[in-house]
Amino acid sequence: MTGSGEEMHELVRRMYPLCRSITGDGVRATLDIVGEYVPLQVHEVPTGTQVLDWTVPQEWNIRDAYVADRTGRRVVDFTASSLHVLGYSVPVSATLPLSELRGHLHTLPDHPSWVPYRTSYYKPEWGFCLAQEILDAMPDGEYEVCVDSTLADGHLTYAEHVVRGQIADEVIVSCHVCHPSLANDNLAGVAVATYLARALAEQNPYYTYRFLFAPGTIGAITWLARNAERIDRVKHGLVLACAGDRGELTYKQSRRGDAEIDRVMRHVLTASERPHTIREFTPYGYDERQFCSPGFDLGVGSLSRTPYAGYPEYHTSADNPDFVTPEAMADTLALCREAFAVLDGNRxxxxxxxxxxxxxxxxxxxxxxxxxxxxxxxxxxxxxxxxxxxxxxxxxxxxxxxxxxxxxxxxxxxxxxxxxxxxx
Amino acid sequence: MTGSGEEMHELVRRMYPLCRSITGDGVRATLDIVGEYVPLQVHEVPTGTQVLDWTVPQEWNIRDAYVADRTGRRVVDFTASSLHVLGYSVPVSATLPLSELRGHLHTLPDHPSWVPYRTSYYKPEWGFCLAQEILDAMPDGEYEVCVDSTLADGHLTYAEHVVRGQIADEVIVSCHVCHPSLANDNLAGVAVATYLARALAEQNPYYTYRFLFAPGTIGAITWLARNAERIDRVKHGLVLACAGDRGELTYKQSRRGDAEIDRVMRHVLTASERPHTIREFTPYGYDERQFCSPGFDLGVGSLSRTPYAGYPEYHTSADNPDFVTPEAMADTLALCREAFAVLDGNRxxxxxxxxxxxxxxxxxxxxxxxxxxxxxxxxxxxxxxxxxxxxxxxxxxxxxxxxxxxxxxxxxxxxxxxxxxxxx
Amino acid sequence: MTGSGEEMHELVRRMYPLCRSITGDGVRATLDIVGEYVPLQVHEVPTGTQVLDWTVPQEWNIRDAYVADRTGRRVVDFTASSLHVLGYSVPVSATLPLSELRGHLHTLPDHPSWVPYRTSYYKPEWGFCLAQEILDAMPDGEYEVCVDSTLADGHLTYAEHVVRGQIADEVIVSCHVCHPSLANDNLAGVAVATYLARALAEQNPYYTYRFLFAPGTIGAITWLARNAERIDRVKHGLVLACAGDRGELTYKQSRRGDAEIDRVMRHVLTASERPHTIREFTPYGYDERQFCSPGFDLGVGSLSRTPYAGYPEYHTSADNPDFVTPEAMADTLALCREAFAVLDGNRxxxxxxxxxxxxxxxxxxxxxxxxxxxxxxxxxxxxxxxxxxxxxxxxxxxxxxxxxxxxxxxxxxxxxxxxxxxxx
Known part of the structure; x- marks a missing residue:
C-alpha cells in the first residue's frame, strides 16, 4: 500500500543498478521505472540549448568499460558497478603501463575497500574508480583500458509529475536523478518523492504540487530556464536528498530563512518531537542552490536525513541499498506529509x-x-x-x-x- | 488613611456578602459602597440594547433560594452564601426526588468541603452549588427546591469614576464587579482600584484616568459599544483582578506585547525587585479580552497576583476574605502607583x-x-x-x-x- | 620600523613631561613632536570663537608653580610633574596658613603616594595636586604659594593629518591631546594614532583617513563647528584613548550600535580571538560624546584597552610611562590595522x-x-x-x-x- 517503507525500498533496489548521469539512457530507464508508480511528463532538451548561464552538454552513453590485465582478466569492470567509470568519461581504447594509468585511477585510501564516485562533466577526461586494495594488488606492467562510451549531440532528460490542486499556486518537490549506483544519494529521495506524490493525489490539496525528477544542477537550471513564466507561481518548495539513511532528519532552510516552508518545517519537526537538526542556508548542497539563487530567491528548503558529505559512505560504493532502510524512508515520507498538511492548510x-x-x-x-x-x-x-x-x-x-x-x-x-x- | 491595606480589606469584607451578577441589585449595592469612597457616575443600560455583537440580557434578581429536606430543613441555603445558587438561575418551586435533583447540583469532588461558583447567563437553567460532603450526606427521597428569582426586562448597571488629568488622553483601569461572594476575584481588585483612584486624585496627573466598575465581558462590551468616540483617546489601560492573594505579582501583557503599559509594567516590576511573572497575552482571562480584541487592540494589560485558575481556591467558597490579605492588597496598590508614576511621567x-x-x-x-x-x-x-x-x-x-x-x-x-x- | 611598539613607547616618553591642557604651548610642543612622525596641519582658533554651544576659552600657559614652606623648600613643585598644578589655575602669589591652603589642595586618600589629575577649565580657580602622604607631613603654619600662569586671549590649537584615499568619503581617527603627564590617557592613544597614520599611508586606502589631534571636548566641538560641510562625508570613525595599558581591548560602540564600524570592530575582535570586551554606547567617555551627539550621530566608536576610570591609576601620577607597554601599544595598533583593512575593503x-x-x-x-x-x-x-x-x-x-x-x-x-x- 501507499507509503510503505518496504515498497520504497524495493523501488530503490530496482533503480540501483542503472548507470545514471546528467544525460543519457540511464536517466531515461530510471524515469521509466518511476513512471510505473506515478504518471510522468518527460522532457528532452537538445544538446546546445542555452539555459541561463549554461549550455545543455552533449549526451553521454556508455555500454562497457574495464581495465584488464595481461591475462585479459577485468580488474575493474563497469558491468559490476556503474561507479567504476568516471562519469562522462570520453571513449578510450588503449594499452598502457600502470605508471601511466595511475593518473586516471581514483581511489579512497582511507576506505580501501570502497569505490569512490567521481565525474568530469565539463572537462573531457576518462578514468576509473576502484577500491584502493584492488589498486594495491595490481602489479606493474601493461593494462588494457576500454571505455566504450559515446559523447554526442542528443538530449538532456528530465520529468515532471503534477498533482493539481484547488489553486494554480505551486509547491515544487525536486530530487536529483543523475547519480549512478548510490542508494541514499539519491534513490531514496526519488522513492520518497514518488510516494509523496501518490499520497498527495488522494487528498485534493489546496496548492498544485509539481514534482521534478531531474539531473542535479544542469537539470534544475534547465527547468528554471524553461519555466520563467511559471516561477512567480512557485510559492514554496522542497528538495529531497539523502532521504533514507539511519540518521535523524535535517532540514536546511531556504536562503530567505523565514520563508513559509522554513517556518512550517521548523514547526512540524519541533511539534513531532523527532530528533532533528535545522541548518542555515548555505549556497552549496543540492538544487536548492539554483532555486535559492538571488535572482529567484524562492522559498525552497532541503530535507535530508544525514546531510550530504556528513557520512563516510557519501559518494562511495558503501552507499548501497543496505545503507538505506524502509523505516527511515517511511519516516521521511511521514514527515513530508505532516509538513505539507500544515503548509497546505495554512491560511x-x-x-x-x-x-x-x-x-x-x-x-x-x-x-x-x-x-x-x-x-x-x-x-x-x-x-x-x-x-x-x-x-x-x-x-x-x-x-x-x-x-x-x-x-x-x-x-x-x-x-x-x-x-x-x-x-x- | 489612603492606601491602607487594612482599609482595603475592610472594604472587601463589606462587599463580600452581596449577591452580585452581571445585572441586578447586588451590583447596585456594591457600587453604592464603592461610591462612599470615590464619586461614581452610574450607568443603567436597558435590557435588549444591542452592544457590539451582544445584546444586554434581562435583569436578574434573587430574594431567596434553598433545597429543603422532608423536615423542611434547608440543606442548601442561599442566605448563607450567594454562591449556593447557580448565577442567573430561572425561578423554580418544586418537590422532586434526589435522583432528579442531582442534574441541577454542582459540587467539587476534589475539594469536598468547598462550594463552587457556577453561572448560566445565556441558557435558561436553574441549579445549586454545594459542598460535595453535603451532597454525600443527603439521603435519597424528595426535596423541596425553591429559587425565588426574577428574570425580567430591566438594566445592566456599571459605573465610572474619572480623575481628570492635564490632557484628555485617557488611561482606563477596569475591574469586574459581577462575581458574587468571592474575595480575590474580584473584590480585592475593586478595592485596589478604588484606593488607586483616590491616590491619583491627589496628584494632578498628566493623563485622565477612567476607572470602570462593570460586570465582566458584557459590561466591558457595553462600555466599548457606548464609547466608540472615546476609544481613540484611550492610550493605555490596566485590568485589575485577583489582586489580593498571597502569591507574587503577575502581569499579563496586552495583545500588542510592546505597548507602553507593557514596557512600563516590565520596567517597574523589574526595577522594584519584587518577585513577579510576566505573561504573554492570551485571548482568555478578564476584560483585557475585550479591550485587546483585534478591532480595538488597545494597550491594555492585566495585573493580578496569582492569575485566574492558578490557585485551587479559584471560583470556590474558599476564595473568602481570609484568602486575601491587607499586605498583598497594599503591595498591589503600591505597584500600581509606581507603574502609573512612570507611565504618567513618560515623555x-x-x-x-x-x-x-x-x-x-x-x-x-x-x-x-x-x-x-x-x-x-x-x-x-x-x-x-x-x-x-x-x-x-x-x-x-x-x-x-x-x-x-x-x-x-x-x-x-x-x-x-x-x-x-x-x-x- | 613602522608599527614598532618600542618606537611608540619612545614617543610616549618624549611627550610625557610636557604640560598639556586644552590650550597653550604644551599642546603646541606635543604637536611639534608628532609632526616629526607625520606631517600635520595645525589650526589655531582664537579665543572667543563661538563653536556650537561653546566659546573658545582664553589660552592658558604656565611657567612655574609651587607650594613652599617657611624655609623656602618646595613641598609641591610643578617642575617635577605637570600634574601638581590644577589645570587652568589662575595665577596666584601669596602666603597663607595651611588651614586656608587646604581648600586648594587635591589628594587621593586611598592612594596616599599618588598625585591626582584635576582641572578647572571654566571656573576661575587655583589649586595644587599632591600626594596625601606629602600633605600629611606638612606641618601647620604659613606657606608660600605661587602659580606663575597666564590666562589671556590667544588660541586653541589642534592638528589634522590626512591620508588621501581613492574616494573623498572619510574615516576620522581622533585622540585627545589635552592631558598633561599621563601616559595611557592619552599619550598611548596619540602614539598609536601616529603609527596608524603612517601604516595607512603605505596602503593606498579606499577611504580618506583624517587623524585629529585635539584637546578633549572643546577640541572636538571646535573641529565639528569648523567642518560642518565635511560631516556628511564622515562615514566612520574611531576615538583612541587609554591605548597602552596591559588590559584587554575594549571597544565601545557608537550611539547607533549597528554602525559599520561597530560591526567591523566586533567582527575583527571576535575573529582575532583576542580576549576583549564590547561595550554599549554611553554618553560619557571621550570625544565619541561629541561625534555621537544626536545631531551628528556619526558612526564613531571608541577603542581602549582598560576603559577610562576602569583602573586605579586612571587620572593619577601612577599613569606614567611604565604603566603602558610596547607590547600593548603594538597590539592596539595591530587591531586597528586589521579592523581598518576590513572596513576599507568592505563593499x-x-x-x-x-x-x-x-x-x-x-x-x-x-x-x-x-x-x-x-x-x-x-x-x-x-x-x-x-x-x-x-x-x-x-x-x-x-x-x-x-x-x-x-x-x-x-x-x-x-x-x-x-x-x-x-x-x-
Whole structure:
C-alpha cells in the first residue's frame, strides 16, 4: 500500500543498478521505472540549448568499460558497478603501463575497500574508480583500458509529475536523478518523492504540487530556464536528498530563512518531537542552490536525513541499498506529509466581528456553563483564531503563539468560517 | 488613611456578602459602597440594547433560594452564601426526588468541603452549588427546591469614576464587579482600584484616568459599544483582578506585547525587585479580552497576583476574605502607583542643542572640577537625556538604556527643560 | 620600523613631561613632536570663537608653580610633574596658613603616594595636586604659594593629518591631546594614532583617513563647528584613548550600535580571538560624546584597552610611562590595522548572473572533478559572494554569514569581479 517503507525500498533496489548521469539512457530507464508508480511528463532538451548561464552538454552513453590485465582478466569492470567509470568519461581504447594509468585511477585510501564516485562533466577526461586494495594488488606492467562510451549531440532528460490542486499556486518537490549506483544519494529521495506524490493525489490539496525528477544542477537550471513564466507561481518548495539513511532528519532552510516552508518545517519537526537538526542556508548542497539563487530567491528548503558529505559512505560504493532502510524512508515520507498538511492548510483569515469578542455561545460554539476554570482546547483555539485573524497572522502563527496543535487551530478556523465569523 | 491595606480589606469584607451578577441589585449595592469612597457616575443600560455583537440580557434578581429536606430543613441555603445558587438561575418551586435533583447540583469532588461558583447567563437553567460532603450526606427521597428569582426586562448597571488629568488622553483601569461572594476575584481588585483612584486624585496627573466598575465581558462590551468616540483617546489601560492573594505579582501583557503599559509594567516590576511573572497575552482571562480584541487592540494589560485558575481556591467558597490579605492588597496598590508614576511621567523630548554636548557647566548643571573618575548620577542622567532626546526615545527608553532609575532620568529631564535645552 | 611598539613607547616618553591642557604651548610642543612622525596641519582658533554651544576659552600657559614652606623648600613643585598644578589655575602669589591652603589642595586618600589629575577649565580657580602622604607631613603654619600662569586671549590649537584615499568619503581617527603627564590617557592613544597614520599611508586606502589631534571636548566641538560641510562625508570613525595599558581591548560602540564600524570592530575582535570586551554606547567617555551627539550621530566608536576610570591609576601620577607597554601599544595598533583593512575593503556587490549559479567551471573558477565531498574554501567563498550579492549585503555580511575569513571572501569577490560576474 501507499507509503510503505518496504515498497520504497524495493523501488530503490530496482533503480540501483542503472548507470545514471546528467544525460543519457540511464536517466531515461530510471524515469521509466518511476513512471510505473506515478504518471510522468518527460522532457528532452537538445544538446546546445542555452539555459541561463549554461549550455545543455552533449549526451553521454556508455555500454562497457574495464581495465584488464595481461591475462585479459577485468580488474575493474563497469558491468559490476556503474561507479567504476568516471562519469562522462570520453571513449578510450588503449594499452598502457600502470605508471601511466595511475593518473586516471581514483581511489579512497582511507576506505580501501570502497569505490569512490567521481565525474568530469565539463572537462573531457576518462578514468576509473576502484577500491584502493584492488589498486594495491595490481602489479606493474601493461593494462588494457576500454571505455566504450559515446559523447554526442542528443538530449538532456528530465520529468515532471503534477498533482493539481484547488489553486494554480505551486509547491515544487525536486530530487536529483543523475547519480549512478548510490542508494541514499539519491534513490531514496526519488522513492520518497514518488510516494509523496501518490499520497498527495488522494487528498485534493489546496496548492498544485509539481514534482521534478531531474539531473542535479544542469537539470534544475534547465527547468528554471524553461519555466520563467511559471516561477512567480512557485510559492514554496522542497528538495529531497539523502532521504533514507539511519540518521535523524535535517532540514536546511531556504536562503530567505523565514520563508513559509522554513517556518512550517521548523514547526512540524519541533511539534513531532523527532530528533532533528535545522541548518542555515548555505549556497552549496543540492538544487536548492539554483532555486535559492538571488535572482529567484524562492522559498525552497532541503530535507535530508544525514546531510550530504556528513557520512563516510557519501559518494562511495558503501552507499548501497543496505545503507538505506524502509523505516527511515517511511519516516521521511511521514514527515513530508505532516509538513505539507500544515503548509497546505495554512491560511490567513480576517475576523468579521473584531470589536470585542463575538458571542460564541449563541452560535453553539461556546459552553453555556460559566465559572469553571478549564477552557476547552477547541474554545481556546477559536479565541486565538479570532484574536489573531487581522490579516497579518496565519494559522501557523496562531498555532505557534498559542502553543495549540495546528490541527486544532485549523479545525477552530473551520468552525468560525462556517459561522461566518471569519473570512479567508 | 489612603492606601491602607487594612482599609482595603475592610472594604472587601463589606462587599463580600452581596449577591452580585452581571445585572441586578447586588451590583447596585456594591457600587453604592464603592461610591462612599470615590464619586461614581452610574450607568443603567436597558435590557435588549444591542452592544457590539451582544445584546444586554434581562435583569436578574434573587430574594431567596434553598433545597429543603422532608423536615423542611434547608440543606442548601442561599442566605448563607450567594454562591449556593447557580448565577442567573430561572425561578423554580418544586418537590422532586434526589435522583432528579442531582442534574441541577454542582459540587467539587476534589475539594469536598468547598462550594463552587457556577453561572448560566445565556441558557435558561436553574441549579445549586454545594459542598460535595453535603451532597454525600443527603439521603435519597424528595426535596423541596425553591429559587425565588426574577428574570425580567430591566438594566445592566456599571459605573465610572474619572480623575481628570492635564490632557484628555485617557488611561482606563477596569475591574469586574459581577462575581458574587468571592474575595480575590474580584473584590480585592475593586478595592485596589478604588484606593488607586483616590491616590491619583491627589496628584494632578498628566493623563485622565477612567476607572470602570462593570460586570465582566458584557459590561466591558457595553462600555466599548457606548464609547466608540472615546476609544481613540484611550492610550493605555490596566485590568485589575485577583489582586489580593498571597502569591507574587503577575502581569499579563496586552495583545500588542510592546505597548507602553507593557514596557512600563516590565520596567517597574523589574526595577522594584519584587518577585513577579510576566505573561504573554492570551485571548482568555478578564476584560483585557475585550479591550485587546483585534478591532480595538488597545494597550491594555492585566495585573493580578496569582492569575485566574492558578490557585485551587479559584471560583470556590474558599476564595473568602481570609484568602486575601491587607499586605498583598497594599503591595498591589503600591505597584500600581509606581507603574502609573512612570507611565504618567513618560515623555519624549527633543534636544534643542543636538550638535555636540551643550555646555552644562555654564548653566550650573555640571560640576566645575574636572578629572575625577566619578560622574554623578544626576549628570549622567542629563547626558543620557540629551543623547536620546531625538524625538524617538521616551524617558523610559532612557532609563532602560542607561540603567538609571526612572525618577533620576525624569528629574534630569526636568532640569534640562527648565534650562531650555530640551522641549517636549 | 613602522608599527614598532618600542618606537611608540619612545614617543610616549618624549611627550610625557610636557604640560598639556586644552590650550597653550604644551599642546603646541606635543604637536611639534608628532609632526616629526607625520606631517600635520595645525589650526589655531582664537579665543572667543563661538563653536556650537561653546566659546573658545582664553589660552592658558604656565611657567612655574609651587607650594613652599617657611624655609623656602618646595613641598609641591610643578617642575617635577605637570600634574601638581590644577589645570587652568589662575595665577596666584601669596602666603597663607595651611588651614586656608587646604581648600586648594587635591589628594587621593586611598592612594596616599599618588598625585591626582584635576582641572578647572571654566571656573576661575587655583589649586595644587599632591600626594596625601606629602600633605600629611606638612606641618601647620604659613606657606608660600605661587602659580606663575597666564590666562589671556590667544588660541586653541589642534592638528589634522590626512591620508588621501581613492574616494573623498572619510574615516576620522581622533585622540585627545589635552592631558598633561599621563601616559595611557592619552599619550598611548596619540602614539598609536601616529603609527596608524603612517601604516595607512603605505596602503593606498579606499577611504580618506583624517587623524585629529585635539584637546578633549572643546577640541572636538571646535573641529565639528569648523567642518560642518565635511560631516556628511564622515562615514566612520574611531576615538583612541587609554591605548597602552596591559588590559584587554575594549571597544565601545557608537550611539547607533549597528554602525559599520561597530560591526567591523566586533567582527575583527571576535575573529582575532583576542580576549576583549564590547561595550554599549554611553554618553560619557571621550570625544565619541561629541561625534555621537544626536545631531551628528556619526558612526564613531571608541577603542581602549582598560576603559577610562576602569583602573586605579586612571587620572593619577601612577599613569606614567611604565604603566603602558610596547607590547600593548603594538597590539592596539595591530587591531586597528586589521579592523581598518576590513572596513576599507568592505563593499556591496551586485551579482550580474543572479538566476541560478553561473558556470564557474568554464571561467576557470571551479574544480572540474566532481563528486568529492570537500568544497574548497575559495570556491565556497565565491558561492557565498554570488548568493549574497544582491545589493543588500556587504562582504562583511558574507564573511559573518558564511563563517569564512573576511580576506577569503574579499579575494573571492575580487576574482568574481575580474570575471565580470559581479559589479560594485
Amino acid at each position: 490567513r483569515y480576517v475576523n468579521l466581528s473584531p470589536y470585542g469578542e463575538p458571542q460564541l455561545g449563541r452560535r453553539g460554539l461556546y459552553d453555556s456553563l460559566g465559572g469553571r476554570s478549564d477552557a476547552k482546547q477547541a474554545q481556546m483555539a477559536m479565541l486565538w483564531v479570532l484574536s489573531l485573524s487581522d490579516g497579518e497572522h496565519s494559522l501557523l502563527d496562531v498555532a505557534e503563539r498559542s502553543g495549540l496543535p495546528f490541527d486544532t487551530v485549523a479545525a477552530a478556523a473551520g468552525a468560525l468560517h462556517r459561522a461566518e465569523l471569519i473570512k479567508a | 519624549r523630548y527633543v534636544n534643542l542643542s543636538p550638535y555636540g554636548e551643550p555646555q552644562l557647566g555654564r548653566r550650573g548643571l555640571y560640576d566645575s572640577l574636572g578629572g575625577r573618575s566619578d560622574a554623578k548620577q544626576a549628570q549622567m542622567a542629563m547626558l543620557w537625556v540629551l543623547s536620546l532626546s531625538d524625538g524617538e526615545h521616551s524617558l523610559l527608553d532612557v532609563a532602560e538604556r542607561s540603567g538609571l532609575p526612572f525618577d533620576t532620568v525624569a528629574a534630569a529631564a526636568g532640569a534640562l527643560h527648565r534650562a531650555e535645552l530640551i522641549k517636549a | 556591496r556587490y551586485v551579482n550580474l548572473s543572479p538566476y541560478g549559479e553561473p558556470q564557474l567551471g568554464r571561467r576557470g573558477l571551479y574544480d572540474s572533478l566532481g563528486g568529492r565531498s570537500d568544497a574548497k574554501q575559495a570556491q565556497m567563498a565565491m558561492l557565498w559572494v554570488l548568493s549574497l550579492s544582491d545589493g543588500e549585503h556587504s562582504l562583511l555580511d558574507v564573511a559573518e554569514r558564511s563563517g569564512l575569513p573576511f580576506d577569503t571572501v574579499a579575494a573571492a569577490a575580487g576574482a568574481l569581479h575580474r570575471a565580470e560576474l559581479i559589479k560594485a
